[in-house]
Amino acid sequence: MTDDHAATPQPGPQSAPQPGPQSAPEFAPPLDTDPAPAPAPTAEEQALAARAAEEQAAHRTRRRKAAVRWGCAVLVFALAGTGTALAVTAPERTDIPGLATAGDGRYTFPPLALPPLPSGKAAPNLKDKSKDKSAAVHLADLRYLLLPAPKEAGGSVNPPVFPAPTVPTGSASASPSASGTPSGTPSGAPSGTSSASASPSASGTASAAPEGAAPANWVSCDALLGDLQNPARMRTLLRQNVCRAATVREWTASDGTSTRIRLMRFGTSAEAWDTFSRTRSEIQLKAAPDARTATSSADGELPDGVEVTRKESRETAGKDVPTTRLAFVSASDVVAVITMTNPRGVPAAAFRQVVDLQSDLLA
Template sequence: MSEQTAAPATEEPEVLAPAMPPMPSVPPTPAVPAPRPPRRVLRAVARWTTAVLVFGAVGAGTTYGITSMERTDVPGLATESDGRWDYPKLSLPALPADRPRPGSDGNPLEIHYADLRELLLPAPAGATLDKKLKGGWVTPERFMSEFVATDRPGIARTLREGTLRHIAARGWTMPDGTSNRIYLLRFSSADDADAFRDERYIGASSAGAPLHGAHEMRLDESWKGGGEVDGTVAYVFSEPKPFDSAQVREAYVVAGDTVALVVQSREGGGGTPRVPFHQTVILQNQLLG
């Protein structure tokens, strides 16, 4: 994937070129967010301690994109030196007519009007697709299966009471055995998505409900927040040693009305590679930003 520049298109969506630090040379022009209800601010302030780095979104119209980066900074580009996965060229779907992007003027609820399934990160080259997670809709029960059984009733209650609209998911396995699963949960508004995060105790100091197969999750201190989009936040965790047969890594991305969960694991004593995990979180973040 070569150097690309993506900007909001008027007819066709431009190619999305994901990026890692350093920051883009073109200054971002973030939209002014709508005021938040005091209840939400007070509830969320204790957890919004993870640093959010701005990654510019430019222009107007029915689609939106990012600024160009040097070839060596593009996280979608596979390299032999750091183990990045070879993702295909990414493009953002066109929005329905007269529908603004999340965070822009006229969209105070920060709703993603694009088809949620088209905002899922595609599988990289060489991946074997998960036949049960093909990039379509999944049930809350399938999402809850990622967590330990004792926490599933609480998660089900939160989803039931939290105006959940849809869940889309895609999964794959890489040749080295790394398993990747991405879930996108869309709620009725950004406040409802934030409420899910808060009620499930997801934040900079807590990964929330424990994942199935992981004995403990700790904040990933190697995560630098590169490529995060203004107005979104990512919470990134990894299972510390000694882990069982597979090390688990997970990340939550909160972007407007949508919460993304990214889970990776790999069997074997070597653990789950950090670089492609961070790359995956960055790219999924940029598709939702």
Template structure:
């Protein structure tokens, strides 16, 4: 918003008094003559200078009212903009606790970064140009929110390549398995859960020996302007226009997509995040003809990204 600048006037105090003084009323037929007022030096000077009539200034209470309405409009504008980016602007430990009635966020537990081995730098610090995650990959998985029923297969521990590949369509699993064989990931960890509304959530973390291998997986899956290699039970996936740059976290690259209507037996939202030597795949799917809620999905992506940053 451009800042308005008010240029101060150059008139002196006496001149302002003369301009704003109310002129004498003209004589009107049938109107009783006004009482005589003793002439003072001030009124005499006014009469001699013959200052032309000037409309009276608007009452101060009107100006105050206009100011209040202007401030209210600006405040609502700021609030509207802030709502769009509110999730992204919150601190790591603040997002779960700030859910309000009806906003749709899930109640995640308070988050904290895991301890690192002695002398090991964080992935994007100046002492770690290779952007390696030295923390246990399982400790970097986002925990399930309150009310979730844990997935018995994706418990937050290590999973096999076959389990990860099962996230893709049957006809694409062989090619994805070959990509992983060529890139030789160090570890794959995953956690899943189901919420009371039926939304199924799955998070996979795949760590490689270097950033180059992680980047190569994203490229070989053709993830970028499109969702790339289709996941199982998905139809037409398109870029999610509601995900803005304000949601991105420094040093990480996220690719967020949502399934377009008409969709199949469930509606799917998915996101890939490239975080140094690690690739995250986050999936929310909701059975039936109801769309998967956007706010808890983006909340999940942001919180998981914060743990990887």
């Protein structure tokens, strides 16, 4: 039986393309890679380029010269600074104009030194608070416990040299005379006699001291009475407490300030304390009859065992500086009376210096 519809032709397998000669591509002209030649620079452009190169070279030269100049300047300043530093630090500050500290009135003293003690004797121990005060007794020569004169008063700045130690004055074997002078002092010897004639027995002579370190003079305890307004009361006090020995040193400095330091030794610290406490409260000096207490025992810089009362006159010079300053010092069996006067006013720094140094020697 035949179909009504014609048979649809089925797709057959396509044949693979057969290799064969292909058509050659059309010819493309080669690309030209070389740029067109630049036009030659004009004379003006060449001149500008040359000028720019010259400016760059000149700029580099200027920078090099500036670097050399600054380097030289830095080197010069460094050398100058080093030289200045050496010039300032090498000499003493006081020798450089403009840097020296302005003087405040203090003096130039030699280095303080304590005199030698007799063989087998100990230095006083003012810190001892026990009832036995024998350990606080000063056994050295009292004259060498005085503060030396400063350079401004013609004194030496060399350390003192002391003679061989001697037997202490004011010991149990040395009894005071009726006038209060040290044992061995000739009767009627005037105040201020030399140690050769008025020194206590066995106390070294002045000739034993080298030149420039002569000791102060021994004086009668009554010599202090000439400085007082009420000498009778002081004489009674010295007799009651039995002053054993006394010495004095005085000087006048270049600033016009006169200084007098008196030391008095007593048999015991109790006798010395009674004299000190009554003198500072009851006795008035002729140099300052209206003296008033400035400070008393409030100085934390004082050595242990030393008591100081400072007074100053009501009469003052410029800037309310008193013309007279006083100090009473108690150091166990020794009492010191320091008087400094100057019509132009006694510098506070110099007064404090003298009091502190004398206190150090007695401590």
